[in-house]
Amino acid sequence: METFVPPVPSRINYINAQYGLKSWLLTKDHKRIALLYLGSISFFFFIGGLYAMAIRLELLTPQADLLQSTTYNKVFTQHGIIMVFFFLIPSIPATLGNFLVPMMIGAKDLAFPRINLLSWYIYMLGGIVTIYALLAGGVDTGWTFYTPFSTTFSNSYVVATGLGIFINGFSSILTGLNFIVTIHTMRAPGMTWFRLPLFIWAHYATSLIMILGTPVIAITILLLAFERVAHIGIFDPAVGGDPVLFQHLFWFYSHPAVYIMVLPGMGIISELIANFSRKNIFGYSFVAFSSLAIAVFGFLVWGHHLFVASQSVYAGMIFSFLSFAVAIPSAIKVFNWTATLYKASISYDTPMLYALGFIGLFTIGGMTGLFLAALAVDVHLSDTYFVVAHFHYIMVGGTLLAYLGGLHYWWPKITGRMYPEGWGRFSALVVFIGFNLTFLPQFILGYMGMPRRYHVYPAEFQVLHVLSTAGASILGVGLLIPLFYLMWSMRYGKVAPGNPWHLPGLEWRTQSPPPTENFDYTPVVTWEAYEFAPPEETEVVGKFHDKVPEKA
Amino acid sequence: MQTSWIPFVPPSASTLSGKVDALYFYLSGVTIFFTLLISGVLIFFVIKYRRRNPYEIPRPVAGSIKLETLWSVIPFIIAMTMFAWGAQIFFEQSRPPSNAVEVYVVGKQWMWKIQHTTGQREINELHVPVGRRIKLVMGTEDVIHDFFIPAFRIKADVVPGRYTTLWFEATKAGRYHLFCAEYCGMNHSGMIGSVVAMEPKDFDEWLSGSSSQQSPAVAGQQIYETLGCASCHGPAGEGRRGPALVGVFAKQVFLNNGQSIKADEAYIRESIVNPQAKLVAGFGPIMPTFQGQVSEEQLMQILAFIKSLQVQTPGPVMAASPVPTPSGVPSAAPAASSTPRTGP
Ligand code: HEM
Ligand SMILES: [Cu+2]
Numbered sequence: 001m002e003t004f005v006p007p008v009p010s011r012i013n014y015i016n017a018q019y020g021l022k023s024w025l026l027t028k029d030h031k032r033i034a035l036l037y038l039g040s041i042s043f044f045f046f047i048g049g050l051y052a053m054a055i056r057l058e059l060l061t062p063q064a065d066l067l068q069s070t071t072y073n074k075v076f077t078q079h080g081i082i083m084v085f086f087f088l089i090p091s092i093p094a095t096l097g098n099f100l101v102p103m104m105i106g107a108k109d110l111a112f113p114r115i116n117l118l119s120w121y122i123y124m125l126g127g128i129v130t131i132y133a134l135l136a137g138g139v140d141t142g143w144t145f146y147t148p149f150s151t152t153f154s155n156s157y158v159v160a161t162g163l164g165i166f167i168n169g170f171s172s173i174l175t176g177l178n179f180i181v182t183i184h185t186m187r188a189p190g191m192t193w194f195r196l197p198l199f200i201w202a203h204y205a206t207s208l209i210m211i212l213g214t215p216v217i218a219i220t221i222l223l224l225a226f227e228r229v230a231h232i233g234i235f236d237p238a239v240g241g242d243p244v245l246f247q248h249l250f251w252f253y254s255h256p257a258v259y260i261m262v263l264p265g266m267g268i269i270s271e272l273i274a275n276f277s278r279k280n281i282f283g284y285s286f287v288a289f290s291s292l293a294i295a296v297f298g299f300l301v302w303g304h305h306l307f308v309a310s311q312s313v314y315a316g317m318i319f320s321f322l323s324f325a326v327a328i329p330s331a332i333k334v335f336n337w338t339a340t341l342y343k344a345s346i347s348y349d350t351p352m353l354y355a356l357g358f359i360g361l362f363t364i365g366g367m368t369g370l371f372l373a374a375l376a377v378d379v380h381l382s383d384t385y386f387v388v389a390h391f392h393y394i395m396v397g398g399t400l401l402a403y404l405g406g407l408h409y410w411w412p413k414i415t416g417r418m419y420p421e422g423w424g425r426f427s428a429l430v431v432f433i434g435f436n437l438t439f440l441p442q443f444i445l446g447y448m449g450m451p452r453r454y455h456v457y458p459a460e461f462q463v464l465h466v467l468s469t470a471g472a473s474i475l476g477v478g479l480l481i482p483l484f485y486l487m488w489s490m491r492y493g494k495v496a497p498g499n500p501w502h503l504p505g506l507e508w509r510t511q512s513p514p515p516t517e518n519f520d521y522t523p524v525v526t527w528e529a530y531e532f533a534p535p536e537e538t539e540v541v542g543k544f545h546d547k548v549p550e551k552a
Numbered sequence: 553m554q555t556s557w558i559p560f561v562p563p564s565a566s567t568l569s570g571k572v573d574a575l576y577f578y579l580s581g582v583t584i585f586f587t588l589l590i591s592g593v594l595i596f597f598v599i600k601y602r603r604r605n606p607y608e609i610p611r612p613v614a615g616s617i618k619l620e621t622l623w624s625v626i627p628f629i630i631a632m633t634m635f636a637w638g639a640q641i642f643f644e645q646s647r648p649p650s651n652a653v654e655v656y657v658v659g660k661q662w663m664w665k666i667q668h669t670t671g672q673r674e675i676n677e678l679h680v681p682v683g684r685r686i687k688l689v690m691g692t693e694d695v696i697h698d699f700f701i702p703a704f705r706i707k708a709d710v711v712p713g714r715y716t717t718l719w720f721e722a723t724k725a726g727r728y729h730l731f732c733a734e735y736c737g738m739n740h741s742g743m744i745g746s747v748v749a750m751e752p753k754d755f756d757e758w759l760s761g762s763s764s765q766q767s768p769a770v771a772g773q774q775i776y777e778t779l780g781c782a783s784c785h786g787p788a789g790e791g792r793r794g795p796a797l798v799g800v801f802a803k804q805v806f807l808n809n810g811q812s813i814k815a816d817e818a819y820i821r822e823s824i825v826n827p828q829a830k831l832v833a834g835f836g837p838i839m840p841t842f843q844g845q846v847s848e849e850q851l852m853q854i855l856a857f858i859k860s861l862q863v864q865t866p867g868p869v870m871a872a873s874p875v876p877t878p879s880g881v882p883s884a885a886p887a888a889s890s891t892p893r894t895g896p
Contacts, residue, residue, distance in 0.1 A: 142735050146695075148695055153694060244711060284615065310714055313643060317643075343611070346598055348602070363591070368583070376645065448562050451700065
């Protein structure tokens with residue numbers, strides 16, 4: 001146990017600038033709002049995690065023992081809804097993005113601080129409505145809400161849950177809007193577009209998708225509610241509607257939404273790889289533009305979720321082609337991250353371990369996307385555990401690992417305390433092992449034909465399910481460890497200096513935790529992104545000449 | 553259930569399954585190779601270039617257009633081979649051969665109802681002969697389901713308001729899993745069954761053993777009469793106030809909006825449940841809708857009846873086909889003209 005070091009009272013920062021609940025609930029400080037989000041998404045993540053444990057425990061045996069059909073269907077539905085809409089989509093942008101976008105570009109706050117606070121309230125309102133729906137009786141349509149099951153046949157709280165998601169969408173839109181305006185108008189003097197950290201580029205691309213895509217899901221949910229309540233004939237063929245139209249609308253948002261989840265993660269990984277190897281990112285502009293390419297082309301591939309949904313053969317071929325094409329920008333990122341490590345100075349600190357884990361798992365997730373994009377193979381794999389494994393590799397192996405890596409990396413900045421490094425490394429390892437043990441067997445299950453959303457299954461699949469549940473338990477432990485030591489460190493951790501990692505980024509050039517105004521004076525940027533001190537300045541690692549460097 | 557001799561691969565029992573497996577192995581080979589390559593390089597760099605001195609600052613790099621081009625173009629080319637191969641098999645599996653034997657499938661929460669053209673009905677079981685092409689014509693009475701036979705590597709959603717099809721040719725006798733693969737509500741994981749592939753002679757025996765039921769075409773004819781379709785379309789489908797139905801199936805139909813459309817299963821279904829949607833040239837909007845009056849199964853039987861109404865030619869169109877098709881069902885078309893007429 002380390003000794004308790006009381007914070008130096010003279011240092012005013014955003015945390016001790018004001019006290020009292022009201023000072024938090026009415027704050028306009030992007031850093032405080034980020035913490036509000038951090039608390040609330042952690043809560044939702046915990047609930048989603050409990051549902052996940054229930055699913056994995058039920059799947060230990062081929063019969064229904066722990067949960068019966070009705071309950072199981074609600075559990076996997078609610079797991080999906082909470083994790084996707086209330087954890088993954090807001091996770092990185094609303095917490096780390098909120099905290100760091102202004103700091104990294106040298107601004108005092110986001111462009112619209114009040115709207116930023118409003119977006120948190122909207123998020124909470126959406127969350128409360130959804131929680132109400134879950135407590136009132138829950139919902140059993142799958143997070144995908146396919147019609148006509150959701151409109152005509154389900155007896156659960158579809159409209160209430162939909163309302164929660166609908167409301168929550170506005171919080172995404174406002175966050176995206178805020179980021180775009182901030183990045184355009186509030187960069188510090190000298191912070192040109194190509195000096196922006198890649199984290200900012202990733203958030204810019206993500207914000208574009210949030211603004212362009214989220215209204216579509218909002219409209220889709222409205223139509224769903226109208227149809228369910230009034231049967232006006234949009235999706236129900238008995239009154240002239242088309243049930244597959246719903247799938248088109250749903251995936252027109254939800255495919256881009258998977259990039260809302262993963263792009264900010266990619267932004268974090270670019271930061272971690274560069275900063276923990278003290279090397280500028282190889283092919284900076286390729287990594288930056290690949291984010292934009294993904295954001296744009298991500299809107300053109302939704303039909304790959306409908307290969308077996310009676311879509312025309314030719315539409316299937318076009319969507320398959322485009323899906324293969326959109327895989328290339330992701331591959332480019334992986335290659336550039338790897339190349340960055342060449343002749344670098346690589347540290348094994350916890351954030352870097354998460355970053356390396358991300359690259360491995362994201363690669364597997366992307367590679368298995370190729371199987372699903374290949375038409376004839378997808379026909380067999382669609383709606384099996386292969387798909388489940390694929391998107392968990394991307395969303396847990398990708399987004400969650402990036403989020404944890406980023407959280408550790410910026411923890412000293414956010415809280416002013418160091419996390420315990422030994423525990424950090426240990427739990428990163430446990431998470432990595434547990435994750436793979438959970439989801440690798442599911443690829444095999446999928447090809448063997450195990451359908452998703454089954455809790456009763458043929459006995460020949462049991463061994464692989466048991467392995468998966470064992471992995472999930474390890475993963476669960478791996479995620480609880482950081483929960484404990486991070487909370488512990490807020491009080492007992494070593495006090496963090498302003499720049500504990502000795503890095504050039506603007507967010508490190510101010511005290512930890514930062515003052516409310518972020519910087520004591522407006523920074524002037526005269527260096528490129530990821531420009532580490534030149535070799536002759538060994539004693540001032542992380543410090544920089546304040547003159548424009550000559551280009552190599 | 554049958555199992556496969558290759559670990560982690562389900563039994564391979566159709567003409568298609570080997571082709572899908574070949575592509576799957578190609579994808580696995582390429583992706584595992586590249587995953588190992590990337591991880592290998594990554595681990596090598598991480599060990600070789602570990603930080604040896606807390607103050608070291610490596611030299612910055614300048615990036616390389618050449619490398620960027622290389623690692624964009626090569627993956628793209630490899631991806632295109634995957635695309636082309638996958639699309640080619642998909643194209644083949646999406647077009648049922650014209651000589652396939654039809655089997656009618658109706659999904660319903662939470663069971664599969666199946667009827668053969670010869671009349672046999674089954675629930676959650678599908679018996680098929682090895683070596684003959686089978687085409688499933690599928691509909692649903694309620695929500696979306698999905699007919700999935702892992703051993704044949706095929707699946708397709710069954711969608712309310714539409715017909716979807718699947719076709720296959722079993723290659724190995726055995727009993728295989730049948731799953732509903734689209735979440736359909738409470739008892740989704742109970743909507744399972746088996747596909748029994750049998751040697752042709754065993755299958756013929758099975759057919760004769762269990763048959764005392766009406767063929768769908770004959771059942772369809774009775775529905776045609778009780779619903780009063782005959783009053784406008786003629787008792788034998790020869791046409792009166794409504795267009796003739798003899799020989800209409802799979803032909804081009806001219807509509808009164810100047811367009812023409814192929815009279816496939818979907819068109820015929822729509823003409824019954826929503827007749828005003830497409831009007832045949834020369835006819836007014838006088839046909840009432842039968843939405844809600846006929847079940848999906850009955851619709852399929854009417855469909856089978858209409859398919860059986862072929863123009864009588866000396867050499868039947870089916871001559872080339874080694875297997876019976878709906879119009880080849882002995883009792884269908886001729887029986888139609890000999891049955892007593894029902895009044896309008
Ligand atoms: C890069 C980030 C990616 C993310 C976040 C992601 C996420 C997802 C998610 C969430 C689903 C399943 C949704 C559901 O059915 O509930 C999914 C399915 C799918 N993904 Fe990805 N994916 C990514 C990359 C890729 C890539 C690169 C490809 C193609 C090369 C791809 C192809 C597919 C296909 C075809 C499906 C549909 C599978 C099916 O239902 O049959 N994905 N992905
Ligand atoms: Cu997608």
